[in-house]
Amino acid sequence: MIPTVKKVNLSTQLVEAMVKLIETGDWKIGMKLPSEVDMAVSFHVSRNIMRESLKVMEKFGILDSQAGKGTFVSDTAVINIHNMHFFESLKSNSSIEMLLETRLIIEPELTYYATLRCTDEEIRSLRDILQNDVKKHEILNFFHTDDFDFHVYIARYSRNTILSNLLFTILDQLKSSDYAKFNNYVDVDVKNESFVDHLTLLEAMEKRDPLLARDIMYDHIFSRITIINSSYDTDMILSRKRKEERMAEEKEK
Amino acid sequence: MIPTVKKVNLSTQLVEAMVKLIETGDWKIGMKLPSEVDMAVSFHVSRNIMRESLKVMEKFGILDSQAGKGTFVSDTAVINIHNMHFFESLKSNSSIEMLLETRLIIEPELTYYATLRCTDEEIRSLRDILQNDVKKHEILNFFHTDDFDFHVYIARYSRNTILSNLLFTILDQLKSSDYAKFNNYVDVDVKNESFVDHLTLLEAMEKRDPLLARDIMYDHIFSRITIINSSYDTDMILSRKRKEERMAEEKEK
DNA sequence: ATCGATTTGTTCGTATGTATT
DNA sequence: CAATACATACGAACAAATCGA
Numbered sequence: 225m226i227p228t229v230k231k232v233n234l235s236t237q238l239v240e241a242m243v244k245l246i247e248t249g250d251w252k253i254g255m256k257l258p259s260e261v262d263m264a265v266s267f268h269v270s271r272n273i274m275r276e277s278l279k280v281m282e283k284f285g286i287l288d289s290q291a292g293k294g295t296f297v298s299d300t301a302v303i304n305i306h307n308m309h310f311f312e313s314l315k316s317n318s319s320i321e322m323l324l325e326t327r328l329i330i331e332p333e334l335t336y337y338a339t340l341r342c343t344d345e346e347i348r349s350l351r352d353i354l355q356n357d358v359k360k361h362e363i364l365n366f367f368h369t370d371d372f373d374f375h376v377y378i379a380r381y382s383r384n385t386i387l388s389n390l391l392f393t394i395l396d397q398l399k400s401s402d403y404a405k406f407n408n409y410v411d412v413d414v415k416n417e418s419f420v421d422h423l424t425l426l427e428a429m430e431k432r433d434p435l436l437a438r439d440i441m442y443d444h445i446f447s448r449i450t451i452i453n454s455s456y457d458t459d460m461i462l463s464r465k466r467k468e469e470r471m472a473e474e475k476e477k
Numbered sequence: 478m479i480p481t482v483k484k485v486n487l488s489t490q491l492v493e494a495m496v497k498l499i500e501t502g503d504w505k506i507g508m509k510l511p512s513e514v515d516m517a518v519s520f521h522v523s524r525n526i527m528r529e530s531l532k533v534m535e536k537f538g539i540l541d542s543q544a545g546k547g548t549f550v551s552d553t554a555v556i557n558i559h560n561m562h563f564f565e566s567l568k569s570n571s572s573i574e575m576l577l578e579t580r581l582i583i584e585p586e587l588t589y590y591a592t593l594r595c596t597d598e599e600i601r602s603l604r605d606i607l608q609n610d611v612k613k614h615e616i617l618n619f620f621h622t623d624d625f626d627f628h629v630y631i632a633r634y635s636r637n638t639i640l641s642n643l644l645f646t647i648l649d650q651l652k653s654s655d656y657a658k659f660n661n662y663v664d665v666d667v668k669n670e671s672f673v674d675h676l677t678l679l680e681a682m683e684k685r686d687p688l689l690a691r692d693i694m695y696d697h698i699f700s701r702i703t704i705i706n707s708s709y710d711t712d713m714i715l716s717r718k719r720k721e722e723r724m725a726e727e728k729e730k
Numbered sequence: 731a732t733c734g735a736t737t738t739g740t741t742c743g744t745a746t747g748t749a750t751t
Numbered sequence: 752c753a754a755t756a757c758a759t760a761c762g763a764a765c766a767a768a769t770c771g772a
Contacts, residue, residue: 292769
C-alpha cells in the first residue's frame with residue numbers, strides 16, 4: 225500500500241496558526257485584525273489563500289468579516305474553537321463500542337424526559353412509526369438500523385436539542401459502519417425482540433411512566449451492545465444488578 | 478437598533494447549494510466532481526470563490542480535493558453533513574437550562590465509568606486538583622466556574638471521548654455565559670457546599686464505588702440547577718424520589 | 731451631504747506542481 | 752518521456768460597503 229501522506233494546504237496551515245494565536249491570547253476577543261492584504265503579507269501568502277482560510281474560520285464562527293469594516297475575532301471565538309475540536313473528534317473516528325456506549329448513556333435519559341414532556345399527539349406519531357416498521361418487517365427482511373426513526377423521534381421529544389442532535393449523528397455513523405452490515409446476519413428472533421422492546425417502551429410512555437420507559441430503553445440498547453461485544457457487561461454488572469433490585473422491589477408492592 | 482441583515486457571501490451560498498446536492502443524492506458518495514474551472518462556470522462564479530467554498534467543504538470532511546486527481550465526495554460526506562448541522566446547533570444558541578440539563582444527563586454516567594476505568598495515578602491527580610482549588614478558595618474569592626477542571630478530568634477518565642469533549646464545550650459555554658456572572662453572587666455557604674461535594678465524590682472514587690460516585694455527581698449538578706431555576710425540580714421529583722429510596726435501603730443494611 | 735480612504739467581495743489571467751495515461 | 756488534466760498558488764484589478772473628514 226502507498227503511504228500517501230496528505231500534503232497540508234497552505235490555507236489549513238493558516239487556520240491552525242490563527243487558532244493558536246487566539247488560544248494563546250495574542251488575538252483577543254472582539255479584536256480587529258489587520259486587513260486581508262496586510263495579513264497575507266505577514267503570513268507570506270497570497271490574498272486568495274488568506275481569504276480561503278478566513279472563510280473557513282468564519283464558517284466555524286471564530287472570525288467575523290464585514291465588508292468595508294474589517295475582520296474581527298468573534299465574541300464566541302474560544303467557544304467555537306472548542307466546538308471545532310469537538311467536531312474533529314466526531315469526524316468518523318469513533319469506535320462502534322464508543323458510539324453504542326454513548327447511546328447507552330444518553331438515550332435512556334432522553335426517553336425519560338420525552339415521557340415527561342411530549343404531547344399526546346407526539347405519542348400517537350410514535351405509534352404510527354412503529355406500526356409502519358412492523359409492516360415493513362413482515363414484507364421484507366428488515367434491518368435493525370432501519371428502525372432508527374423511532375429512536376430519533378423519542379430523542380427529539382425530550383426537547384433537549386443538544387443531545388437529540390448528537391444522537392442523530394451517532395445513529396448516522398452507526399448506519400454507515402460495520403454495525404449495519406453486522407445486523408443483517410443476526411437471528412430473526414433477535415430482530416423480533418427489538419420490536420417487542422419498542423412496543424413495551426411505547427406503552428410505558430403512553431402510561432406516562434418515565435422511569436419504566438427509561439429502563440426499557442436502557443435494556444434495549446444494552447442487549448444490542450452485548451450482541452456486538454459480549455465482554456462489555458463486565459463493566460455494567462453493577463448497573464444491571466441495581467436495576468434488578470429495583471424491579472424486584474416494585475413487584476413486592 | 479440597526480437590523481443589519483447579514484449579507485450572504487457567494488461562497489456560503491455555494492456551500493449550502495453543494496450540501497443540498499449531496500443530500501438529494503445528485504452528488505453521490507465517492508463521486509468525482511467536475512474540475513474547479515468547470516464548476517465555477519456552471520455555478521456562475523469565479524474560480525477563487527469556488528475554491529473558498531471547496532475549502533470549507535473540505536474542512537468539514539464533506540469533499541476531498543487532491544492535486545492532479547480532482548475533487549471527490551468524501552466517503553463520510555453524509556455523516557459529516559449531519560455533524561455540521563449538529564455543529565450549527567451547538568454554535569452558542571443553547572439556553573443555560575439546556576446546558577445544565579445536558580450536564581445532568583451525561584456527567585453522572587461519565588463519573589460512573591471514570592470510577593470503573595481510571596487508574597490510581599489519575600485519582601491522585603484529581604486529589605491534587607482539589608487541594609489546589611481549596612487553596613485558591615482560601616486566598617481569593619473563588620468562582621464556581623473555576624472548579625471546572627475537576628469535572629473535565631473526571632469526564633476524560635471515563636474514556637468516552639465523544640461525551641467528554643462535549644462536556645468540555647458545554648462547560649466552556651457556561652463559563653462565558655451569564656451563569657458565570659451569576660455565580661459570583663451566590664452565598665459563601667453554597668460555595669463551600671460545592672467543595673464538600675467534590676471531596677465526597679473523590680472519596681467515593683477512591684473506594685471505587687461507581688454507583689455512589691454517580692449519585693453524588695448527580696446531586697451536585699442538580700443542586701446547581703435548582704439555584705438557577707427553582708421550578709426545574711417539578712420534572713425531577715420522580716428521579717430524586719427514586720434515589721432517596723435507594724439511599725434509605727442502603728442505610729437499613 | 732459629498733468625497734476620499736480603507737477594507738472586504740469578486741473576477742480574471744498566469745504560472746507551478748502533481749497525478750494519470 | 753511527453754501530453755493531458757487538475758489542483759495549488761500568486762498578482763493585479765475593479766466593485767461594493769463602511770467610516771470619517
